[in-house]
Amino acid sequence: MQPVDSGDEEAKRSFIEEARRGQIVRAAVETIAEEGYARASFVRIAARASVSPGLITYHFKTKERLLRQVLEYVDARLDRAMEGGPEPLTGFEDGLRRIVTGHVMHCSLHPREMAVRQEIGGADVPAPVREWIARGEEAGRAEMVGFLTEGQGHGEFRTFDPEVFTDALFAALNHAPARLRRRPPEEHEDYARELARLFAAAATGREPSD
Amino acid sequence: MQPVDSGDEEAKRSFIEEARRGQIVRAAVETIAEEGYARASFVRIAARASVSPGLITYHFKTKERLLRQVLEYVDARLDRAMEGGPEPLTGFEDGLRRIVTGHVMHCSLHPREMAVRQEIGGADVPAPVREWIARGEEAGRAEMVGFLTEGQGHGEFRTFDPEVFTDALFAALNHAPARLRRRPPEEHEDYARELARLFAAAATGREPSD
Amino acid sequence: MQPVDSGDEEAKRSFIEEARRGQIVRAAVETIAEEGYARASFVRIAARASVSPGLITYHFKTKERLLRQVLEYVDARLDRAMEGGPEPLTGFEDGLRRIVTGHVMHCSLHPREMAVRQEIGGADVPAPVREWIARGEEAGRAEMVGFLTEGQGHGEFRTFDPEVFTDALFAALNHAPARLRRRPPEEHEDYARELARLFAAAATGREPSD
Amino acid sequence: MQPVDSGDEEAKRSFIEEARRGQIVRAAVETIAEEGYARASFVRIAARASVSPGLITYHFKTKERLLRQVLEYVDARLDRAMEGGPEPLTGFEDGLRRIVTGHVMHCSLHPREMAVRQEIGGADVPAPVREWIARGEEAGRAEMVGFLTEGQGHGEFRTFDPEVFTDALFAALNHAPARLRRRPPEEHEDYARELARLFAAAATGREPSD
DNA sequence: CATGAATGAGCGTTCATTCAT
DNA sequence: AATGAATGAACGCTCATTCAT
Missing domain, CATH: 1.10.357.10 (Tetracycline Repressor, domain 2)
Structure with a gap:
């Protein structure tokens, strides 16, 4: 139901990176679902994932990219x-x-x-x-x-x-x-x-x- | 389709107060419709109503109350x-x-x-x-x-x-x-x-x- | 020695706005001169002007515009x-x-x-x-x-x-x-x-x- | 034209360490020259040297020391x-x-x-x-x-x-x-x-x- | 009544540095 | 020797709200 985002350079990701990305995406899902999109700041998503807010940018570069993954x-x-x-x-x-x-x-x-x-x-x-x-x-x-x-x-x-x-x-x-x-x-x-x-x-x- | 907000102390309002309230509510409607709720800050609504942002709080006390009126x-x-x-x-x-x-x-x-x-x-x-x-x-x-x-x-x-x-x-x-x-x-x-x-x-x- | 920035909509400014702008510009000059441009953040400039950082944006909109005034x-x-x-x-x-x-x-x-x-x-x-x-x-x-x-x-x-x-x-x-x-x-x-x-x-x- | 940095404990360095240091220093020079000092973060210098950012700290301890070498x-x-x-x-x-x-x-x-x-x-x-x-x-x-x-x-x-x-x-x-x-x-x-x-x-x- | 200057918390993002591997 | 995941503070900027005038 969504276009395949083929063509992006996600390339090879280490096992642990993939795990963290998944963890953050799931934390974002939970945060948006339970607190609403407007309250789903990096600080709050990070807190839910027990992680520092900087780590989200580290793995996803921008909020837009995180949303896309979500x-x-x-x-x-x-x-x-x-x-x-x-x-x-x-x-x-x-x-x-x-x-x-x-x-x-x-x-x-x-x-x-x-x-x-x-x-x-x-x-x-x-x-x-x-x-x-x-x-x-x-x-x-x-x-x-x-x-x-x-x-x-x-x-x-x-x-x-x-x-x-x-x-x-x-x-x-x-x-x-x-x-x-x-x-x-x-x-x-x-x-x-x-x-x-x-x-x-x-x-x-x-x-x-x- | 909306409950009457009976119980609020709207009571006696001067003519000019009612006029101002209406003007601001209409400006809020326009702002939300054309720029989206997220961009509908007091500053922008006030600009559209050719009024100072403080006046909105003066008449509606909080954003919540303005939204209700809208x-x-x-x-x-x-x-x-x-x-x-x-x-x-x-x-x-x-x-x-x-x-x-x-x-x-x-x-x-x-x-x-x-x-x-x-x-x-x-x-x-x-x-x-x-x-x-x-x-x-x-x-x-x-x-x-x-x-x-x-x-x-x-x-x-x-x-x-x-x-x-x-x-x-x-x-x-x-x-x-x-x-x-x-x-x-x-x-x-x-x-x-x-x-x-x-x-x-x-x-x-x-x-x-x- | 600098181009006249004629054409910008500085228009009419209230006396107190002009005063604050001057105060902030001078605080920015002091901050840049004494701490260096890199350390001249809004927070530090504001502190020197005994003012909140939000006020700088209020008066100058962006850092670029403040720099221009400086x-x-x-x-x-x-x-x-x-x-x-x-x-x-x-x-x-x-x-x-x-x-x-x-x-x-x-x-x-x-x-x-x-x-x-x-x-x-x-x-x-x-x-x-x-x-x-x-x-x-x-x-x-x-x-x-x-x-x-x-x-x-x-x-x-x-x-x-x-x-x-x-x-x-x-x-x-x-x-x-x-x-x-x-x-x-x-x-x-x-x-x-x-x-x-x-x-x-x-x-x-x-x-x-x- | 520069003082000898005598007194620092550069002492004995392996051949491969010297090679790495040179590679990083040259990458730093390129990065600063082409992107400016402000954009010359460890991440960017490391990318140009095809090396991890941690390696820079490993070899130079601090950014200050890297700059000195540069x-x-x-x-x-x-x-x-x-x-x-x-x-x-x-x-x-x-x-x-x-x-x-x-x-x-x-x-x-x-x-x-x-x-x-x-x-x-x-x-x-x-x-x-x-x-x-x-x-x-x-x-x-x-x-x-x-x-x-x-x-x-x-x-x-x-x-x-x-x-x-x-x-x-x-x-x-x-x-x-x-x-x-x-x-x-x-x-x-x-x-x-x-x-x-x-x-x-x-x-x-x-x-x-x- | 009305203004608009002022506040301070919060936002997404960048960064040098640390450290487990 | 080397990686790259992780941190946390700092940045410019926006906002609802307050308040002296």
């Missing part, structure tokens, strides 16, 4: 989770529902990571990061539009503007972490199924079967 | 616009569609004000403001849940979790300003109708008639 | 001092000697200010300041080259490359503050006269008369 | 170059002119090394280095004063204060690298000759013969 970390895990289960899709409606449930359940399992996406998305992030996020979102959006259009071509989906549908769907998915936070974990699966039924009904114009 | 101003205008047109509702589906189109068209007509709601919603706002926003949202949410439940009781809406539906609907409505910004104004009405059809289909489980 | 202050005083005494010049040699003695005596009377020019000239100053200094120096150099060429035209100076002469003269003048610092003040006038005789001899190829 | 390296090469050509001096004026041309031509042939002397001389160098430089300069100055006094004793030089003359001469020589940088290399020899004629005229009070 987003890559979060999105990589999301992408992996979204790759779909082993059972074959029975159709486009099934595909749409799996996208929704997959995303929501990932939010349930990794609430802090997913909260970070929202925090950063809405915050006063450096311009290059904002553009990088926008490019990633645009790619995801295009993929979804293509999927919906295909479903319409197969007659499985009703006639609607796939762009508008994608806007609504992504808005709902992005807000999922905030809403799940207010519900006990045992309800999350129901939440996922309900949201999937909602968008299935919206896409097909039929009462969802299940 | 949100009250914006939400009051939104609430007024959402009160519905003169023609009587033909049913719950019609009501739902009017909520969606009304909100979207308000975003189209007053993009800066609506952008402010989003900016502030996602930003590093003081905790009391965050809570105040949450209370306001909860009230709106409850109203919507009631409406949907009633529609289900009348058999006009299919069976679904009204809370989940409300989450998805409000998420889509709150993102509308950001999405409309990317489209020419003449398409906004289509956007509103499409989004309304989407949620109508989701609520009824039927192909929307119009 | 240089303007110093150069304005130097230029005024160099305008020459009341007695008419008796010739080009006399003119050259007055330039030298005028400059050296100014260094004697205002050693800290003149030390600042050297400190800043040799330091890791922001690029725009460096360019501004360079433009000012180039203007002074051109004036001197013109003066020397004219003196050669009148046959009062021997044949030499005026550019090279100017380089040597300005180098010597710029180092004067450092050298005077090592001598008791009562010798400064002798120093000035000796340096003037040196360059008079170099320019005329004759034993200086006085 | 200056010794540069000054040693300058001293060797200044030792004068094979032809015997024809007199004091000849000696003076050879000093000037020798120095200027060395600046032309080794501009980076000579730029380093200036960079360090004017920068925020640690106090002990500044003192060490001062001692070195004082030694050179004393030598020059002696030479000039002797020339006056032989009647070849006019009556002037040798200290003042030395100040002016050294100032001009130290600024030579900066001025040469602005001229094409083929003019450097002319520059050297012109500067030599200037100081010859200043010293003798006569039109230079050549």
Whole structure:
């Protein structure tokens, strides 16, 4: 869902450097998730990682680069989770529902990571990061539009503007972490199924079967 | 859509004080909408209002209080616009569609004000403001849940979790300003109708008639 | 000797702002002269002015702008001092000697200010300041080259490359503050006269008369 | 021109240690010359030497000691170059002119090394280095004063204060690298000759013969 | 009522130096 | 002999807020 940042000179990193980078990225995720992006200063992230603030700059050079790593970390895990289960899709409606449930359940399992996406998305992030996020979102959006259009071509989906549908769907998915936070974990699966039924009904114009 | 901030000692305010407060609130709206919440410092808001920064504190005491007034101003205008047109509702589906189109068209007509709601919603706002926003949202949410439940009781809406539906609907409505910004104004009405059809289909489980 | 920074929007400043700006500029001069440019941080300058560091940014916006004011202050005083005494010049040699003695005596009377020019000239100053200094120096150099060429035209100076002469003269003048610092003040006038005789001899190829 | 740093415990150094030290010193010279003293951090010098920053401290203990070695390296090469050509001096004026041309031509042939002397001389160098430089300069100055006094004793030089003359001469020589940088290399020899004629005229009070 | 000068904490980043490996 | 990870203080600058006028 995010562009591969191939071409950057990350090159070979020592084992211990990789470990520290991971530790700092995870500390940044925690800090942003729990204190908010605006409070996620190097001092606070460093404190959470039990490390000096200078070390963050040492490993990431700039805050922008750290943010990029944070987003890559979060999105990589999301992408992996979204790759779909082993059972074959029975159709486009099934595909749409799996996208929704997959995303929501990932939010349930990794609430802090997913909260970070929202925090950063809405915050006063450096311009290059904002553009990088926008490019990633645009790619995801295009993929979804293509999927919906295909479903319409197969007659499985009703006639609607796939762009508008994608806007609504992504808005709902992005807000999922905030809403799940207010519900006990045992309800999350129901939440996922309900949201999937909602968008299935919206896409097909039929009462969802299940 | 926002709770009345009853209990605060706004009491008696001179005419000129009210004028100044309004001027500053409008300047704050413009500043947040055009430069973003993070850049909306007292100095910049004051400059836009052609006023000294100290005057803002004089009239509002803290930034938190100014933000509250900004949100009250914006939400009051939104609430007024959402009160519905003169023609009587033909049913719950019609009501739902009017909520969606009304909100979207308000975003189209007053993009800066609506952008402010989003900016502030996602930003590093003081905790009391965050809570105040949450209370306001909860009230709106409850109203919507009631409406949907009633529609289900009348058999006009299919069976679904009204809370989940409300989450998805409000998420889509709150993102509308950001999405409309990317489209020419003449398409906004289509956007509103499409989004309304989407949620109508989701609520009824039927192909929307119009 | 420095370009007029006309065109900047310094506009009308309140009396007390002008006073504070002057106080800060003088504190900066003292700090640079006594601790060196590298140690002239906002914190230290502010301490010397008995003021908070934030106030410097408040009045000057950036360090670059403060430096510019410092240089303007110093150069304005130097230029005024160099305008020459009341007695008419008796010739080009006399003119050259007055330039030298005028400059050296100014260094004697205002050693800290003149030390600042050297400190800043040799330091890791922001690029725009460096360019501004360079433009000012180039203007002074051109004036001197013109003066020397004219003196050669009148046959009062021997044949030499005026550019090279100017380089040597300005180098010597710029180092004067450092050298005077090592001598008791009562010798400064002798120093000035000796340096003037040196360059008079170099320019005329004759034993200086006085 | 620089005092022997006798008394330091450089003592016995292995061959490979000497090699490393030389490599680092040369990297420091390049870094200071091309990026300026202020940008010549251990990290950058180490990168240029393809070495780790820790190694610099390992070999030199402190930045101050590295700077000392840098200056010794540069000054040693300058001293060797200044030792004068094979032809015997024809007199004091000849000696003076050879000093000037020798120095200027060395600046032309080794501009980076000579730029380093200036960079360090004017920068925020640690106090002990500044003192060490001062001692070195004082030694050179004393030598020059002696030479000039002797020339006056032989009647070849006019009556002037040798200290003042030395100040002016050294100032001009130290600024030579900066001025040469602005001229094409083929003019450097002319520059050297012109500067030599200037100081010859200043010293003798006569039109230079050549 | 209104000004705008003033504060001081906090920000991201750089740096010489240390030290475990 | 050499690495490079790690530290912590200092930097210029921004900000909400205070207060003398």
